[in-house]
Amino acid sequence: MDQKRISKFLSLVLRHEPGKIGITLDAQGWTDIHELILAAGRHGIHFDRKTLAEIVGTNDKQRFALSEDGTRIRANQGHSVTVDLALVPEQPPEILYHGTVGKFLKSIRTTGLHKGERHHVHLSRDLTTATKVGQRRGAPVILSIRSAAMAEAGHLFFLSDNGVWLTDTVPPEFIGFP
Numbered sequence: 001m002d003q004k005r006i007s008k009f010l011s012l013v014l015r016h017e018p019g020k021i022g023i024t025l026d027a028q029g030w031t032d033i034h035e036l037i038l039a040a041g042r043h044g045i046h047f048d049r050k051t052l053a054e055i056v057g058t059n060d061k062q063r064f065a066l067s068e069d070g071t072r073i074r075a076n077q078g079h080s081v082t083v084d085l086a087l088v089p090e091q092p093p094e095i096l097y098h099g100t101v102g103k104f105l106k107s108i109r110t111t112g113l114h115k116g117e118r119h120h121v122h123l124s125r126d127l128t129t130a131t132k133v134g135q136r137r138g139a140p141v142i143l144s145i146r147s148a149a150m151a152e153a154g155h156l157f158f159l160s161d162n163g164v165w166l167t168d169t170v171p172p173e174f175i176g177f178p
């Protein structure tokens, strides 16, 4: 089966709807690989351990991680179900970027960036990544976030295992608009 399709399926069940195929995630978001393969197969999505390891290793955004003993898998970020990824706050760079689209700007100017369905607002270290994130919704608009100043003001930042910067909310005064 097409690896991209399997990857999308993994995002769905490891971030949002594990119950859809009858699996559960533990408090840190991990699930047993053997159970996952069986449950996926029952829902017509067929892959083996080798294919799964390939998908984890080659995924363009490193969305998934295997446990050290190789028996479990989890999504690195992007969850809407409650999980504690046990991320430790880190000092962010001076500036981070957020890719969005024009139709959201009015609201962002007034209320800042909000996490919506996800656990955090997602920020990118570089313009290229932020542009790709914005492009998912249309013509991208890139906002610059004064992240070091935010940290100084007491906001916490976390760096996910796949290099996405995460924070709870970005007040409008820290956002540079184009």
Ligand code: HQG
Binding pocket: 061, 063, 078, 099, 100, 101, 104, 105, 107, 108, 111, 112, 113, 114, 115, 116, 117, 118, 121, 122, 132, 133, 134, 137, 164
């Ligand atoms: C917008 C993908 C109006 C925000 C990507 C964004 C990323 C507001 C949308 C990751 C707002 C939320 C995350 C406000 C924020 N008013 N709109 N006050 N505050 N927004 O998908 O950052 O493929 O939850 O600008 O590549 O787009 O899933 O967040 O447009 O890394 O691994 O509300 O998801 O990665 O959308 O994307 P999302 P995002 P994966």
